Structures are given as structure tokens and as C-alpha cells.
Amino acid sequence: MLRYFRQILSRTKWFATTFAAGLLLCSAQSLAADASRGEALFKACSQCHEVGAQAKNKVGPHLDGVFGRKAGSIEGFKYSSAMKRAGDGGLVWSVDAIDAYIHKPRTFIKGNRMSYRGMEDDQDRADLVAWLEQISLTKPSANANVPSTNAVVGFATAVLEIEGDPDYGAYLSGECVTCHQITGKADGIPSIVGLPRDYFVRSLFEYKTNIRQNEVMKTRVINLADEEIAALAAYFSSLTPQ
Numbered sequence: 001m002l003r004y005f006r007q008i009l010s011r012t013k014w015f016a017t018t019f020a021a022g023l024l025l026c027s028a029q030s031l032a033a034d035a036s037r038g039e040a041l042f043k044a045c046s047q048c049h050e051v052g053a054q055a056k057n058k059v060g061p062h063l064d065g066v067f068g069r070k071a072g073s074i075e076g077f078k079y080s081s082a083m084k085r086a087g088d089g090g091l092v093w094s095v096d097a098i099d100a101y102i103h104k105p106r107t108f109i110k111g112n113r114m115s116y117r118g119m120e121d122d123q124d125r126a127d128l129v130a131w132l133e134q135i136s137l138t139k140p141s142a143n144a145n146v147p148s149t150n151a152v153v154g155f156a157t158a159v160l161e162i163e164g165d166p167d168y169g170a171y172l173s174g175e176c177v178t179c180h181q182i183t184g185k186a187d188g189i190p191s192i193v194g195l196p197r198d199y200f201v202r203s204l205f206e207y208k209t210n211i212r213q214n215e216v217m218k219t220r221v222i223n224l225a226d227e228e229i230a231a232l233a234a235y236f237s238s239l240t241p242q
């Protein structure tokens with residue numbers, strides 16, 4: 001019906017000109033995104049993807065904390081080798097990358113196995129990705145002091161700028177060494193003694209934001225403040241394995 005209407009209209013010169021002007025206007029505004037439309041648009045994805053604090057993998061990997069995440073990098077999810085290769089080749093999910101991927105999933109990464117045919121409309125994609133960016137780091141209220149719009153990389157960078165107090169870290173470490181051996185021995189539980197500060201900080205944020213899924217660690221880190229993470233990182237990185 002609508003198509004028929006357009007066909008008739010498109011025969012008139014008036015329509016052709018107005019339409020062209022409209023297109024120009026649209027592209028000139030470069031699609032101001034309206035995140036409030038995103039939740040409804042996500043219905044196209046939600047049969048396969050979850051997002052938000054408790055998000056789990058379904059048919060597709062969970063999308064919590066996806067911005068700044070290397071493609072194909074959630075431990076325990078079975079990606080196609082095409083997706084893993086894309087990540088190893090340097091693909092990190094950004095607004096633009098996700099936009100391009102969901103526009104044409106098949107051609108953006110040849111051989112990946114997301115069976116979604118693509119979202120044609122530029123405005124729809126912009127709105128969806130804007131919403132995803134807001135929602136993808138939603139935390140439980142206990143953690144509400146952490147700004148919800150930044151990616152893990154942003155959090156980690158901010159914490160790395162705090163000069164952690166190793167003495168405070170030693171004090172806090174009592175909670176950790178019941179599992180992680182202070183000698184640096186690993187028997188099932190990884191050693192965290194002597195880990196580089198940046199790796200240490202980033203891994204804690206990966207538990208906070210669901211990129212790493214270990215429940216034990218997630219409950220340990222969820223209430224740690226930035227200063228505490230910085231202090232723990234300063235302390236553990238200063239130790240040497242015995």
C-alpha cells in the first residue's frame with residue numbers, strides 16, 4: 001500500500017525534489033541518535049543476545065560491556081573461527097564497528113555465524129547502538145557509584161591514574177588470600193602475586209562488567225571502590241612469587 005503510494009508520488013517532479021532535499025537534510029544532520037527507541041529495536045537481537053548486569057550468553061554472546069571489547073573474546077562462548085580471527089586481527093567493538101556489523105552481518109565478517117540478516121535503516125541502527133551503549137554497563141544498585149556509560153577500558157584507565165596505597169592493599173588482601181595463595185602458587189585458583197598493575201585492574205573490571213563470568217570473583221569485586229582496586233593492584237603487583 002505504502003509502496004504503491006510512493007510509486008505514484010515519485011512520478012511527480014514535486015516529490016522528486018522534496019525527497020532529494022529531505023535526504024540531504026538527513027545526512028547533513030548525520031543522524032542524531034535517539035537512544036529511547038533502542039529498547040524496542042533490540043527486540044531484533046534479544047532472541048539471541050542479553051545485555052545488562054546479569055546478562056548471560058544465549059545463542060549469541062552476551063553484550064554487556066561490549067564496547068571496547070575485543071571481538072570474539074568472551075571466555076566460554078563458542079565463536080566461529082572467523083569471529084575469533086577478526087578479534088585477533090584487531091577488531092574491537094565500537095559504535096561504528098557494531099553499526100557496520102549489524103548493517104550487514106554476513107559481509108562485515110565473512111564466515112561469522114550470526115544468522116541475522118541485517119538492519120537496513122541507518123536511523124534505526126544509530127538509535128539501537130546509542131541505547132546499547134547506555135545499557136551495556138548497567139550495574140546493580142550496590143555499584144551505582146560507577147559511571148555507567150564508560151567502557152571497561154575507560155574505568156581501568158581512570159583507576160590506573162590513582163596511585164594505589166600498597167599498605168592499604170595489604171590490609172584489604174586478607175579477603176583475597178583465603179583463595180589466592182600469597183606464595184604465588186596456583187592450584188586451581190590462579191596466582192595473582194606479581195601480576196602487572198594494568199592487567200590486575202583490567203581483570204577486576206572485567207569481572208565487574210560481566211566480561212569475565214566467574215561468579216565467585218564477580219561477587220568479590222562488585223563492591224570494591226576504585227581506591228580499593230588501585231590499592232590491591234599496587235600491593236599484589238609489588239610482591240614476587242616465592
Ligand code: HEC
Binds near residue numbers: 049078081
Ligand atoms: C539468530 C541469533 C542472533 C541475532 C538475531 C543477533 N545475533 Fe548477534 N550474534 C549471534 C551469534 C551466534 C554471534 C557470534 C558470531 C560468531 O561467533 O561468528 C553474535 C555476535 C554478535 C556480536 C559480537 C560479540 C562479541 O563478543 O564479539 C555483536 C556485537 C552482536 N552479535 C550484536 C547483535 C545485535 C546488536 C543484534 C540485533 C540487531 C544481533 N546481534 C542479532 C547471534 C545473533
Ligand code: HEC
Binds near residue numbers: 176189192203214232
Ligand atoms: C573464594 C575464592 C576467591 C576469593 C576470596 C578471591 N578470588 Fe580472585 N579468583 C578466584 C578464582 C576461582 C579465579 C579464577 C576465575 C576465572 O576463571 O575467571 C580468580 C581470579 C582472579 C583474578 C584474575 C587472575 C588472572 O590470572 O586473570 C584476579 C586479579 C583476582 N582473582 C583478584 C582477587 C582479589 C583482588 C581478591 C580479593 C578482593 C580475590 N581475587 C578474591 C577465586 C577467589
